[in-house]
Amino acid sequence: MRNLNDNLHAMERRLMEELVQGKSSAIILQTLLHNPFKDEGSISREELAMKILRSFNNSISIASSCASVVPSAQISGAVDCGGGGGSTSSGGRMKKTAKDRRGCYKRKRPLDSWTKVSPTIEDGGAWRKYGQKQILNSKYPRCYYRCTHKSQGCKAKKQVQKMKEDPLYQTTYFNHHTCTGTQAALPQHIVELDQIESNLLSFQGSKNIHYPKPANASSLKQEFENVGTQTVGIPYAKSSANTSSWLGNVGPGPSRCKQVFSPGIPVPGDDLEEEVSGLYSCASMDRFHGLDMEVDQLGDIDFDEMYNGNM
DNA sequence: TCCATTTGACCCAC
């Protein structure tokens, strides 16, 4: 069981490395396309495209390997309960007994949910705490909040859980605010994957790329400084939401996968600091449900150089 | 008095 976990972690790491590699190549290619006369070194667009393609192929390959390694019972929304699982026969499905599944239960998330990690539980929204629960295998209790304007029919909710000893809180949001009071204080900017994919299509044409700047860059910077953690992505499209959204390339995968961005992603002309961290979360992925990945490796990407042509 | 938080109990998906 431990070997299985080790393998999974190794695969997860390799998957992330491939995705990050592909992403950085895509960013360079994007810069090239955006600025055709810029010298990006000896690497050609064709080579970059090949690198991106290779990264995708490798990622798919690794993901497929993961899927074949992980017993189905663990993938379908259950968490690893640490050694109680029992082995699987090759190709066969070992059904866990009810007793073995103790502590592994994880309720399916509704479609309209997303997760972010930040050092604070504050997000500018108006929340009212309605419960707190000690969670199995978790040192810290989970807190339940709903929108203060529930009386207006707002169904927005969030769950906050402190992560280990780190001063970080994982906040899971459910439903968007429908009330007027907190509309301007959406916790973060999200997009649906199908929208990202459509933007990726337009990305191929390269002419439609644009970098939306926040309506109020200084306030977003302030918010970023308050949050202190930044989720990174390629800011090249705008969502249809009221607020500007900064999209990241999530890559191929099932729909309904959402990526969360805190404001303040570096854009041309923006001098935000680049303490880069991130969380990718899928509200409902068929095989990798609940696979939240910290992407500290993205800190290697120097956006300032990328956008200002110092690479 | 109103509103937010706490907390034990209950419901229900697994």
Added chain:
DNA sequence: GTGGGTCAAATGGA
């Protein structure tokens, strides 16, 4: 049967 999510009474602060 168990754990996670929610309810609602009790409590406290403004």
